[in-house]
Amino acid sequence: QSNLWFTELQNDNLSIGLRVEKTLHSEVTPYQTLDVYETHQYGRLLVLDGCVMTTDKDEFVYHEMLSHVPMHTHPNPKNVLVVGGGDGGIIREVIKHPSVERAVLAEIDGAVVEASKKYFPQIAAGLCDARVDVQIVDGIKYVEDHPDTFDVILIDSTDPIGPAVGLFSKNFYESVYAALKSDGLMAAQTESPFANQELIRRVNQDIGKTFPITQLYLAHIPTYPTGMWSFTMGSKVHRPQDVTESRVKNTRYYNAQVHHAALALPEFVKELV
Ligand code: AG3
Secondary structure (H helix, E strand, C coil): CCCCCEEEEEECEEEEEEEEEEEEEEEEEECCCEEEEEEEEEEEEEEEECCCEEEECHHHHHHHHHHHHHHHHHCCCEEEEEEEEECCHHHHHHHHCCCCCCEEEEECHHHHHHHHHHHHHHHHHHCCCCCEEEECHHHHHHHHHHCCEEEEEEEEEECHHHHHHHHCCCCHHHHHHHEEEEEEEEEEECCCCCCCCHHHHHHHHHHHHCCCCCEEEEEEEECHHHHHCEEEEEEECCCHHHCCCCCCCCCCCCCCHHHHHHHHHHHHHCCCC
């Protein structure tokens, strides 16, 4: 047994530890530090700036829930934009929808895309699909430059510190609104209801001021801080409550019942919205 442990200091008082079998990769990119570890418990682990981004064993929960809840809420999503998400997990789920004609990935750090292709082939698999357009660009600028273009925009960001701060701002949600077609909708990962209450409250207010329909929803992600994770959807017309069945069959977490269950909020979470 190696005695090497990866520890994410989730805040001043909380951490998660995973025993490391092997360090596979470490680099400092122009934007962040990037590490890949082989772990015993969760398989391969991708880390940016010391934070768990994804692991082989639990990535399906996050990637399916950030994509399929909004993708099913839209009746016919053809043009989809993913902001961040350089590992490709969200894109892989998006292109499971037969209606999708074009999926753009706007990732600021090309090193994340390269590392994912090399160390997480199952997660990155969709990046080579003919419908997918990988752009190594600033997502904020990309969104500003493409008004009235997308049916669905998914924001797969890191935590609201460092390179991702701008992806949690009201200005950004307003440009996302403008980049969506007249019945478009968006969803973003919005951290843990146990650890990030102020952020969730603020983001729900800002998205609520920008979009007529706002919906917080939840999933259980074992390797993220506290394990309880939130996502926030903003929609111009379509309601997540109106989904009746799943259009994708090859999922491991998402189905129509899970879709509706994810919209049910515990009392202490309701207070945040
Ligand atoms: N997006 C990062 C979610 C935030 C995790 N935060 C943390 N570990 N402190 C993940 C990208 C996966 N495509």
